[in-house]
Every structure is written in C-alpha cells, then in structure tokens.
Amino acid sequence: QVQLVENGGGSVQAGDSLRLSCAASGGTFSSYSMGWFRLAPGKDRETVALISRIKNTYYTNSVKGRFTISRDNTKNTVSLQMNSLKPEDTAVYYCAASLRIGFPTDQAAYDYWGQGTQVTVSS
Numbered sequence: 001q002v003q004l005v006e007n008g009g010g011s012v013q014a015g016d017s018l019r020l021s022c023a024a025s026g027g028t029f030s031s032y033s034m035g036w037f038r039l040a041p042g043k044d045r046e047t048v049a050l051i052s053r054i055k056n057t058y059y060t061n062s063v064k065g066r067f068t069i070s071r072d073n074t075k076n077t078v079s080l081q082m083n084s085l086k087p088e089d090t091a092v093y094y095c096a097a098s099l100r101i102g103f104p105t106d107q108a109a110y111d112y113w114g115q116g117t118q119v120t121v122s123s
Contacts, residue, residue: 002027002112004095004096005023005114006095006117007020007021007022014086022036027097033051034050035110036049051078052101053101078095087122092119093118094113
C-alpha cells in the first residue's frame with residue numbers, strides 16, 4: 001500500500017509561482033509512474049502532468065511552458081513547479097501513482113491517490 005501526501009498549495013496572485021510536492025511512502029517509489037491531476041469546481045478531474053519511471057514527461061496543453069513535473073527517486077517525491085499561474089489554474093491538485101509502464105493518461109490506471117492540496121489563483 002502506497003501513501004501519498006501533497007503539500008505546497010496556497011492562495012496566490014495571477015503571475016505568481018507555487019511548488020507542489022508529493023511524498024510517497026509504503027512502496028517502491030521508483031517502480032511507479034506518477035502524475036498530478038486537478039479538480040476545479042464544476043469540472044471533471046483533469047490530467048495536468050505525468051512523469052514516467054525513466055522521467056519522460058507529459059503535460060496537458062494548458063500548462064505547457066508554465067508547469068514542470070519532476071521526481072526524486074532518492075527522496076520518494078514528485079514535484080510540480082507552477083509558474084505564471086492563472087485564475088483558471090485554481091483547483092484541488094492531487095498526485096497519484098500508477099504501476100503501469102510509461103505515463104498512462106487514463107486516470108483509471110492510477111492505483112493510489114493523495115488527499116489533495118488547494119491552489120487558488122486570484123486575478
């Protein structure tokens with residue numbers, strides 16, 4: 001069983017930056033593909049960024065060039081650096097882990113989820 005704990009959320013102004021981190025425990029972190037997802041009010045949960053075991057990455061179009069996902073297998077953490085934040089980035093952000101190879105874009109492929117951290121961006 002893998003436990004995931006996110007932190008780093010908060011309330012910021014448009015144009016500001018935030019760094020989210022997710023600490024994993026209870027499993028072999030390097031064996032998991034990891035992802036960041038977000039859920040905004042009135043919307044479906046959205047895939048934000050994914051990183052494979054070998055650190056290949058995927059980003060949804062709306063965050064390309066602004067967000068960077070990274071992982072540190074020595075510290076069992078995955079991070080999401082978010083720059084140039086926009087009000088439309090406001091959401092609860094979740095990290096998740098998948099045993100699937102690569103970076104599965106199907107959210108159903110993710111076996112473990114954190115509790116989420118709120119990011120609020122005001123204009």
